[in-house]
Each structure stands twice: as structure tokens, then as C-alpha cells.
Amino acid sequence: MGIRGWLLLYMVGLGAELAHGLGLTIGSLIIYANPSLAGRDSFIPLWALLIYVVSNLGLVTYGVVLFVLMLKKRRAAIANNILFNALSVAFLVNWFFLGAKSPIGTVVDSLPALAAIAYFSRSRRVRNTFTTAPRRNDHSPTARSSYASSASTLPVIPRAHRQVARSSASRSSARSP
Numbered sequence: 001m002g003i004r005g006w007l008l009l010y011m012v013g014l015g016a017e018l019a020h021g022l023g024l025t026i027g028s029l030i031i032y033a034n035p036s037l038a039g040r041d042s043f044i045p046l047w048a049l050l051i052y053v054v055s056n057l058g059l060v061t062y063g064v065v066l067f068v069l070m071l072k073k074r075r076a077a078i079a080n081n082i083l084f085n086a087l088s089v090a091f092l093v094n095w096f097f098l099g100a101k102s103p104i105g106t107v108v109d110s111l112p113a114l115a116a117i118a119y120f121s122r123s124r125r126v127r128n129t130f131t132t133a134p135r136r137n138d139h140s141p142t143a144r145s146s147y148a149s150s151a152s153t154l155p156v157i158p159r160a161h162r163q164v165a166r167s168s169a170s171r172s173s174a175r176s177p
Helices: 004-033 046-071 076-098 102-121 124-131 141-146 158-174
Strands: none
Touching: 004 046, 004 102, 046 076, 046 102, 076 102, 076 124
16 A cells, blocks of 8 residues: 555645744744734743744654654554654643643644544554555565565475474484384
8 A cells, every 4th residue: 555545645734734833933933032023022931932942843853753654654653643643732732821822723733633643543544554564474476576586485384384393203203213
């Protein structure tokens, strides 16, 4: 399975969200330096700004890691996407209590993350894309073409059968004089 459909739409949305988060971070630093640009005359506390900037940059960095995991189709992409979106909601709530987000903005911005958590938790496409990989001992014609460099084309005997064969051989050799 490839990255198509809703999964592709999610990746495009994630890219837009990361660009938006980076833009908001840069904007918050500019507004902090000159509040009159936003029509404000008061400052937000530096500690609140630092929490906002550091957590937002952390999410942007984590989002880049998610892209790498998803493009490499790693199994860890599922759990990390769920964690990323849960962290996004937690940070939104935190920013709301710091005064950096409005109540409506917090709810609206949380909805895509909550939908993504449900999608990554329940989607068959996600499971198939990030957990299905050709097995090493599969010698079907399609697997052989993907492992063409494999030197051995002999059938692989499962480990349980080898154990039975060894124990039978050792019993028969112990019986013979």
C-alpha cells in the first residue's frame, strides 16, 4: 500500500500545519518585540512567550521527524503520529491557559488533531501502509523479485520442523549400535 487518499491528505495537512506553526512562532517573536504592530500596548510575560516558542518549535521538529518516518514507511510512524497529535492538543490547552490562545481558537485548532488520532488509531490503510513489509523467508515469485540479490533459493524449513528432525535423528542414532 502506498501513501494515497486520506493518508496523503493528512500529510499535506501536516505540512501546512507545520508551516503555520513556524509562522506563528516567528510572528509571536515579532509581536513581542513590538506589540504596537498588533495593536497592543501590553507585553505578554517572557516566560509565557518562551513556553509558547519552545513548545511550538518542538512540535515543528517532531513533525519533520514524522515526515521521515512516514516516507520510509516505518511502523513507528503510527504511534508517533498519535503521540504528536495528542501533544498538539495538550499544548493548545496549555497555550489557552497561558493566554496565547482564545477558547474558540483552541477548540477549532484541536479538531484536526483529534480526527488524526482517530484516523491513525483505526485506519486499515494506515496499518497496511506502515506495518506490511515483505518477509525475509518468503520465496514466492513476487518476493523473489524484491530479494533478487538473495543467494539461496532453497525452501526454508521452519525452526519447529528442524527441532523435530534433530531430535528424531539423535534418537535414531542413539538406538543404532
